[in-house]
Amino acid sequence: MKITIVGAGYVGLVSSACFAELGNHVVCVERDGARVAQLHEGIVPIHEPGLPELIARNLAAGRLAFTTDLAQGVRHAQLLFIAVGTPMAQDGSADLSQVLEVARAVGRHLSRFLVVANKSTVPVGTAQQVHSAIAHELAARRLARVPAFAVASNPEFLKEGAAVEDFMRPDRVVIGVPPGSAGTRAESLLRRAYAPFNRNHERMVVMDVKSAELTKYAANTLLATKISFMNDMAALADALGADIEQVRRGIGSDRRIGYDFIYAGLGYGGSCFPKDVAAICHTARAAGERLRVVEAVQAVNAGQPARFAERVLRHFGGSLEGRTIALWGLTFKPGTDDVREAPSRAIVRALVAAGAQVQAHDPLVHSLDQLMPDEPAAQRVRLEPHVRFCADPLAAARGADALVIATEWKIYRSPDLPALRRALRAPVVFDGRNLFDPQDMARAGFIYQGVGRGQER
Numbered sequence: 001m002k003i004t005i006v007g008a009g010y011v012g013l014v015s016s017a018c019f020a021e022l023g024n025h026v027v028c029v030e031r032d033g034a035r036v037a038q039l040h041e042g043i044v045p046i047h048e049p050g051l052p053e054l055i056a057r058n059l060a061a062g063r064l065a066f067t068t069d070l071a072q073g074v075r076h077a078q079l080l081f082i083a084v085g086t087p088m089a090q091d092g093s094a095d096l097s098q099v100l101e102v103a104r105a106v107g108r109h110l111s112r113f114l115v116v117a118n119k120s121t122v123p124v125g126t127a128q129q130v131h132s133a134i135a136h137e138l139a140a141r142r143l144a145r146v147p148a149f150a151v152a153s154n155p156e157f158l159k160e161g162a163a164v165e166d167f168m169r170p171d172r173v174v175i176g177v178p179p180g181s182a183g184t185r186a187e188s189l190l191r192r193a194y195a196p197f198n199r200n201h202e203r204m205v206v207m208d209v210k211s212a213e214l215t216k217y218a219a220n221t222l223l224a225t226k227i228s229f230m231n232d233m234a235a236l237a238d239a240l241g242a243d244i245e246q247v248r249r250g251i252g253s254d255r256r257i258g259y260d261f262i263y264a265g266l267g268y269g270g271s272c273f274p275k276d277v278a279a280i281c282h283t284a285r286a287a288g289e290r291l292r293v294v295e296a297v298q299a300v301n302a303g304q305p306a307r308f309a310e311r312v313l314r315h316f317g318g319s320l321e322g323r324t325i326a327l328w329g330l331t332f333k334p335g336t337d338d339v340r341e342a343p344s345r346a347i348v349r350a351l352v353a354a355g356a357q358v359q360a361h362d363p364l365v366h367s368l369d370q371l372m373p374d375e376p377a378a379q380r381v382r383l384e385p386h387v388r389f390c391a392d393p394l395a396a397a398r399g400a401d402a403l404v405i406a407t408e409w410k411i412y413r414s415p416d417l418p419a420l421r422r423a424l425r426a427p428v429v430f431d432g433r434n435l436f437d438p439q440d441m442a443r444a445g446f447i448y449q450g451v452g453r454g455q456e457r
């Protein structure tokens with residue numbers, strides 16, 4: 001099939017490479033010319049296992065091309081996916097300007113039947129707006145024969161760090177198609193595109209467009225809810241002297257609950273959960289509803305880093321003046337270089353505000369510019385003298401009054417505990433991801449605090 005994907009960001013690149021790998025001819029349109037040039041040289045701007053190899057192989061096979069020319073992309077495609085950014089606007093709503101810009105360009109260049117499927121996470125009702133924007137541009141061209149088109153929704157559920165795998169082995173493929181004959185054609189084209197995943201087991205879930213748009217938010221919001229619920233329980237476990245990790249195992253064994261996404265810690269970060277949870281709350285208010293549970297999910301999550309930093313401060317009697325704190329892990333989760341909404345950022349700010357010098361280590365983040373690219377330069381300048389980046393975890397621990405763990409990278413999971421003890425000035429560990437057993441750590445001579453391990457008091 002001839003497929004065009006607009007946007008060479010995270011979702012766009014993974015989808016482009018994977019659809020090409022399945023044997024389709026894929027054009028990936030990206031407005032950033034420098035990025036397109038890099039991609040042609042095989043330089044992949046995001047960290048995603050398996051992606052560089054897929055891109056290189058399919059470029060070489062001639063099944064994948066990158067361009068800045070959207071008109072070319074529209075002419076090429078039977079099926080065009082929109083995978084551009086939908087950043088969060090000031091008020092928590094999703095900023096749709098890039099999506100609608102693509103829609104208008106489609107309308108300007110469309111010459112035969114096309115299915116436009118939206119992969120960007122967009123509020124319910126966006127497909128309708130995309131449809132209107134295309135129709136408006138088409139009408140302005142005053143064509144003798146106006147080409148038909150359909151706007152479908154095809155939300156993605158890719159996890160960073162496992163996106164290629166998730167794309168190639170989806171739990172389900174959700175598509176939302178409009179009513180009528182154009183919708184029927186859209187459904188059959190999308191079914192064809194995803195046919196390789198349905199050989200042994202039907203994974204297509206076909207529904208109306210609005211339901212598909214809402215499905216994406218409902219999935220992410222429910223996962224975020226599990227996390228905040230566990231963090232709420234962790235606070236109670238601390239107050240009562242119970243251990244959230246034991247509780248986790250106890251409830252996860254119930255298949256209705258499951259073991260996934262019930263880890264207490266510093267809360268969720270990343271480019272999806274915080275943005276999507278805010279956006280669905282905004283959508284609900286705009287529709288005259290309030291998602292009371294989800295608003296609480298948001299509030300619990302927002303408070304998690306501060307709550308944890310508070311615990312560090314309490315240990316040192318309320319001030320970190322003259323203290324050095326080691327910090328392991330800066331990305332929002334392991335296996336990615338993504339620092340968007342990473343809890344570590346709030347932790348760094350809180351530690352420095354309390355007077356600490358921070359010695360940080362992360363396998364992929366090595367500077368404040370990398371950690372806080374989107375924050376005002378003044379903020380970084382203020383933090384600069386107080387944050388030092390170290391080449392390895394033990395170097396970060398050297399001479400520190402305590403160690404704080406913010407991301408559960410594999411290399412932090414089995415440290416040389418005697419060496420860690422020797423490196424630290426005092427054997428104090430605040431573990432924001434519950435990597436260790438408190439008793440093991442006590443035996444190894446550490447003062448150890450996790451999240452919800454019954455140690456608040």
Ligand code: UDX
Nearest residue numbers: 156157158159160261262263267268269270272332333
């Ligand atoms: C998520 C969804 O999983 C994916 O389906 C969607 O398309 C995009 O958003 P991603 O942002 O890559 O993917 O991260 P994910 O692996 O889901 O983790 C989200 C955050 O939750 C991380 O910060 C992680 O540390 C945190 N988390 C996860 C917990 O705190 N506890 C858990 O039990 C699970």
